[in-house]
Amino acid sequence: MYRILIVDDEPMIVGGLATLLEEQESMELEVHKTCLAGQAMKILDRLRIDILLTDIRMPVTSGIELMQHVRLNWPECRILFLTAFEEFEYAYTALKNPGVRFLLKTEGHNAVIQAVKECVDELKREMDERSQLKRSHEQTEILRALQVRELWSRLLHGEESWSSQRALAELEIDLSADEPLYLLLGAPASPRDDSLSHLDMFADLLSLRLGERMRCSVYKAGSQLFAWLMQPGPSLAAAQTLPELLTDELDAMDAPCKNGLLFVLAGQPVPWNEMFCEYRSLKLLLQRQSSKGEQMIYVTSGTEDTPPQETAILHIRELCAKEIRLLKTNMDSGDRAAFSLRLDGICDTLPGIIAQRQEFGRELSMELNLVFLTGVNRMPQSRLSPELRSLSKELIQSELSVPLPKAQYLAIGQALFDQQDETADTQAQYCVEKVKKYIREHLDDDLSLTKLAQLSRYNPKYLSDLFRTQTGATLSAYIAEQRLGEAKRLMAEGKLKIKDISAAVGFFSTSYFTRFFKKGTGMTPMQYLETIAEKNWTEDKNLES
Secondary structure, three states, rough: OEEEEEEEOOOHHHHHHHHHOOOOOOEEEEEEOOOHHHHHHHHHHHHOOEEEEOOOOOOOOOOHHHHHHHHHHOOOOOEEHHHHHOOOOOOOHHOOOOOOOEOOOOOOOOHHHHHHHHHHHHHHHHHHHHHHHHHHHHHHHHHHHHHHHHHHHHHHOOOOOOOOHHHHHOOOOOOOOOOOOEEEEEEEEOOOOOOOHHHHHHHHHHHHHHHHEEEEEEOOOOOOEEEEEEEEEOOOOOOOOOOHHHHHHHHHOOHHHHHEEEEEEEEOOHHHHHHHHEEEEHHEEEEHHOOOOOEEEEEEEOOOOOOHHHHHHHHHHHHHHHHHHHHHHHHHHOHHHHHHHHHHHHHHHHHHHHHOHHHHHHHHHHHHHHHHHHHHOOOEEEEEHHHHEEEEEHHHOOOOOOOOHHHHHHHHHHHOOOOOOOOHHHHHHHHHHHHHHHHHHHHOOOOOOOHHHHHHHOOOOOOOHHHHHHHHHHHHHHHHHHHHHHHHHHHOOOOOOOOHHHHHHOOOOHHHHHHHHHHHHHHHHHHHHHHHHHHHHHHHHHOOO
């Protein structure tokens, strides 16, 4: 809806233009009118006006002055001046302003309608352009946030060891790739339903308090963990270190802001290539402190560098843990090929990790065994095949912190895939039978693909493809077949008229039903009734003889 204000000192012109424009329903105009420029200014102060249609020369206040007033409140407002030939000087002044047109009073109603329509079209285009720019900006911001998250995820989990200054600049991260980083981790001291929103609020407040004394980027590692990656800012006092500043600020913050939160801060800056080691160490420390249920701020000494061999094994451990998570994804999605390939890599890597760090090996073996155990437990025991039941029993009885032979993992995985395929096929058959039954019982109802998809809880495209795969026929063909069959049955009974049979099988137009029936049988309904009557007569004659 666009608001247009009509202003002219002649009431007849105002009334005529208002009536004319109110009749133009396609333009969706909300028409306001007045004969007084002073009243027009009050309307402009109170309402957003999109189009101003005004006489250019009026007593007391001219159209030019009215234009200057509207520009203060609504700079995007389109202005249409009504003028006479002798007022060209006024018109020339008006035309030097953007979004201004003028109409000669002698041009008639069609010219007014066309000019207003052009203004409406311009406003629509501008609104569309602004909406597109807004959506584009929102999408860019979402993409940038996802890219920042991906960058910190890869760095903190050892998948990358460094980021270039160009990459940081492109993501608008105010950190230097040539300087080490301080890490601050925060988490709830005990699980809470609102932990994510509480940490979000705290992160915003902390950034606000520190201002230019710190450069910072925040990584949300889930609802229970935040990581701040920081470097000293330009306003940090020379006599104060960043850990001292953070500790002072955390101590000074009001209790409700940090209530129930636990923090662990690296005491020394960490080189980029060691961030994932420091992150893991701080995370473990945070978990230990959290298990005690204490609310505190803990600053590590940060006096020892991580040995290169320790960095290497931590790196391998993180990569192996990620592969195990992806293995579960492959299993859930039914991707057999990716599952087998990823399992080969995990089983080849795990012995080396066990040889170097036994505790890492036991931890990873536990994660791997739990992936398979979870997959088995999700299956109803009554549906487990004898082979899978036997394999799962061996898994349950084994030591979960010790890896199984690769062949056994592969056998369990393949058995799970077979079971998933069988279950999916059973579910597909059940779904198709449910849809077929509904169609047979509701031939006079809405049998659109959208309605049937809602019934099956699948999306329309998937249901259509599934039905064709299971039955060899399209949904529309099956519906037509059932409607035709039911129509024939009702005609054979001879109890209903053609129009009632038409409605009973979902056709509320008898002529459309006739075309449908003739297409399916080669006969009109009346011709089909005649064949039934002739057949019945013949059968009766045969019985008599």
